Amino acid sequence: MTDFVLGISAYYHDSAACLVGEGKIIAAAQEERFSRKKFDEAFPEQVIRYCLSEAGISLAQVKAVVFYDKPMLKFERLLETYYHHAPRGFTSFQASMPIWLKDKLFLRTTLQKALKEIDADVECPLYFSEHHLSHAASAFYPTAFEEAAILTIDGVGEWATAGIHHGKGTQIATLSEMKYPDSVGLLYTAFTYFLGFRVNSGEYKLMGLAPYGRPEQAATLRQKLEKELVTLYPDGSLSLNQDYFQYSTSLKMIKERKWQQLWGFGTRQTSEPIAQHHADLALAIQQFTEEVVIRMAKTAKELTNSRNLCLAGGVALNCVATGKLENLGLFDHIYTQPASGDAGGAMGAALAFYHLYLQKPRLLTNGYDALHGSYLGPSFSEQELERVVRRSGLPYQYFPEFSQLTSAVADHLVEGKVVGWFQGRMEWGPRALGNRSILADPRNLEMQSVLNLKTKMREDFRPFAPAVPQESKSRYFESERPSPYMTTTCLVKPEHRSAVVPNFAEADITIKLKTTKSSLPAVTHADFSARVQTVTEETNSRFYQLLKSFEAKTGCPVLINTSFNVNEEPIVASPSDALRCFLSTQIDLLVLGNFVLTKP
CATH class of the missing domain: 3.90.870.20 (Carbamoyltransferase, C-terminal domain)
Structure with a gap:
């Protein structure tokens, strides 16, 4: 009997689902493609129905449903952060608590209710993976590597904002983590917001703007960045100067008046034309991010001595940084999960459960990977x-x-x-x-x-x-x-x-x-x-x-x-x-x- 495992990512952004069975990735997609709502965060009901249809099975034949992170740990971080900054952030706390108490804190019940909409007679066993483990699993398990260093970098999961892991066979061991509120992903997102692009989706626009910056001016801006905003350590970890940020206490990323004083101009409005100083600053943060990724990769090499590197997490989609990393020749092979953001967590959650919990063997592919060219969505006759x-x-x-x-x-x-x-x-x-x-x-x-x-x-x-x-x-x-x-x-x-x-x-x-x-x-x-x-x-x-x-x-x-x-x-x-x-x-x-x- 085939053990089918369904992975789910939802309720933040890039809702998605992935079905795994017989050691293979059968189907995966994002809910936005079906709902036609960009970055849809809703429960991925339509994707789940598609995945089951692609496999020709019912929900009753699914052995486990696995969510891509642990909401209780996220709630713990939220409470500790608000407590640490009190009384600042009370307005944000007051706004977020009803949502958490109504939906997110009791996510098991919410998910079971949503699954009942697909099949009212089925009570699916429900499990929760850790956020960065889901990222690591999504990058390592589909590869042809018997072992590899795994680097996961994003905004924040439960507490971790970056992690170095070692994959070997079916096992993944976490060797080092960077914790909230220090995060290169959140730093990059702060610049995304300041330069007039949408948070959690406009980061690739900032990356595309960076080459129009002037290197000399960007170098000066980067010196100011590292003097005022962030301290970067040799291992790639960093410390953010929270005097300039307010993502811990409000719905805004930055303290805009302090950023204006620092850079000499204010937050760009979306309708405002892009000026040269915007491109110069984009280049400064892009080059800083590349340095962070390279230092973390060097640390991963030192900790694992591996010839292979797997990458996942939203920052792994910074293809300029991964290109610079490849050119270093530090690793023989570098593999980036094509859906490195939170959507990819659905795939990682399913694969982590399949290999770590069920202890099913990997079917190592002779080709590039097991994603079938990443063609995992619906087709039409x-x-x-x-x-x-x-x-x-x-x-x-x-x-x-x-x-x-x-x-x-x-x-x-x-x-x-x-x-x-x-x-x-x-x-x-x-x-x-x-x-x-x-x-x-x-x-x-x-x-x-x-x-x-x-x-x-x-x-x-x-x-x-x-x-x-x-x-x-x-x-x-x-x-x-x-x-x-x-x-x-x-x-x-x-x-x-x-x-x-x-x-x-x-x-x-x-x-x-x-x-x-x-x-x-x-x-x-x-x-x-x-x-x-x-x-x-x-x-x-x-x-x-x-x-x-x-x-x-x-x-x-x-x-x-x-x-x-x-x-x-x-x-x-x-x-x-x-x-x-x-x-x-x-x-x-x-x-x-x-x-x-x-x-x-």
């Missing part, structure tokens, strides 16, 4: 796709041979068309990886601004990722390492870079935005970096064939690959979602399986 196509009333073509389809789509891409690409199972994690993607020609000088402003409807400084066949990566980029999940960056090779103004690094943001930086201008960032996705025929044969078809027509095997959504909306999950996005944007072509739709 040709009949389902055809129904959506016919109901749309739009002009369309059907290609019985996939090679005919890729040739026709490649022709459109060469003509400068923007293509919505919907194939197979939906991706797990925040990145589109060739199944729910918007694709375009990276050689097109205008494509970055066209996609940002007219299609994705987002800030013009935001970079786009290139997708390339694994065997062709080293033709354009200074790395041969696989990067199937866009979890790291690397530099475009010098021979593909364009001539730029002298001392380009110190140029201001307007010059960097307007300068053509390489022969692939739409995917080359201001510092000549790119967040590359490598594609193999084994993991995604359809996307791989399209890349090869585009190469056959152009000599270039690279395509822009960005997520199939617009700003502030989740990535599309169903063909109906894809159709709505297609009709509401300036996407020129929609490919649903072997159907190609155009606009009148």
Whole structure:
């Protein structure tokens, strides 16, 4: 009899569920893709129903449901923090207590009630994992590593804000932890807020803004940062000067008047244009964060003497930091869980229970990992796709041979068309990886601004990722390492870079935005970096064939690959979602399986 384990993450942000059975990851997705509510924190009922359907089982056949952290420990931290800072924070305490007493403190009852909505006759055994153990398990167990150092870094779990662990076989041992309120994740989030981006979702915007900063000015700002805000220790741990923060006592991250006095300008409003001093400060905190990650990784190496490193937690999604870490050569292999944030905790909770509690063996894969290319979400039959196509009333073509389809789509891409690409199972994690993607020609000088402003409807400084066949990566980029999940960056090779103004690094943001930086201008960032996705025929044969078809027509095997959504909306999950996005944007072509739709 198969032991199925269901992992759940919910009630904070990025609600998700994952089903594990027979030593395999069967299905995983975020609730936002089904509810269409960005960063949905609700109980992931729709995802659970999908996971059970994918496995062909009922809830009664699930051996255990595992929540990704321990609410009682979080409540303990909350009470101790309020007590320590009393009477400051009473307003926040008064606001949060009813929520905790009504829902979160008695989460077992809340979860059981929610599970009853799926099957009223089933009483599922319910367990709770620790937050950073869930992160560590999500990163280590899917890999092909028999043993590895594991580094988990985020804002805060129960008490821990970062952890160094050692995975060996089916066991995970925690060797060192950093505790709240000291947290590089919370520090980065504070700068995210100060620079005018949304907390817990805008951190990647700050990372994208950083290369437009000027290194000399950023170095000065970083000195001030380390003098006033934070003390960094050799092992990567740090201590935050709480005189500048108020996340412990209120719903705000920072003491805004003190930050204004420190930096010489106030909190940027969302509608306020981005100025050069914003980019300079973004670069300062980005470089500081990279140093923290590198020091922690060196400590993990010293503690474990491992050749392998696994990364998880929200800070692990800082692909620039992981790219710098890879370049050090400290580890032979570095693996980042593609859903490193709280959503990934659902997968980790299920895997931790399966291997640690049930003591089930790992089925070590011979490939990259056990995530099946991260294609763990729902797929749709040709009949389902055809129904959506016919109901749309739009002009369309059907290609019985996939090679005919890729040739026709490649022709459109060469003509400068923007293509919505919907194939197979939906991706797990925040990145589109060739199944729910918007694709375009990276050689097109205008494509970055066209996609940002007219299609994705987002800030013009935001970079786009290139997708390339694994065997062709080293033709354009200074790395041969696989990067199937866009979890790291690397530099475009010098021979593909364009001539730029002298001392380009110190140029201001307007010059960097307007300068053509390489022969692939739409995917080359201001510092000549790119967040590359490598594609193999084994993991995604359809996307791989399209890349090869585009190469056959152009000599270039690279395509822009960005997520199939617009700003502030989740990535599309169903063909109906894809159709709505297609009709509401300036996407020129929609490919649903072997159907190609155009606009009148």
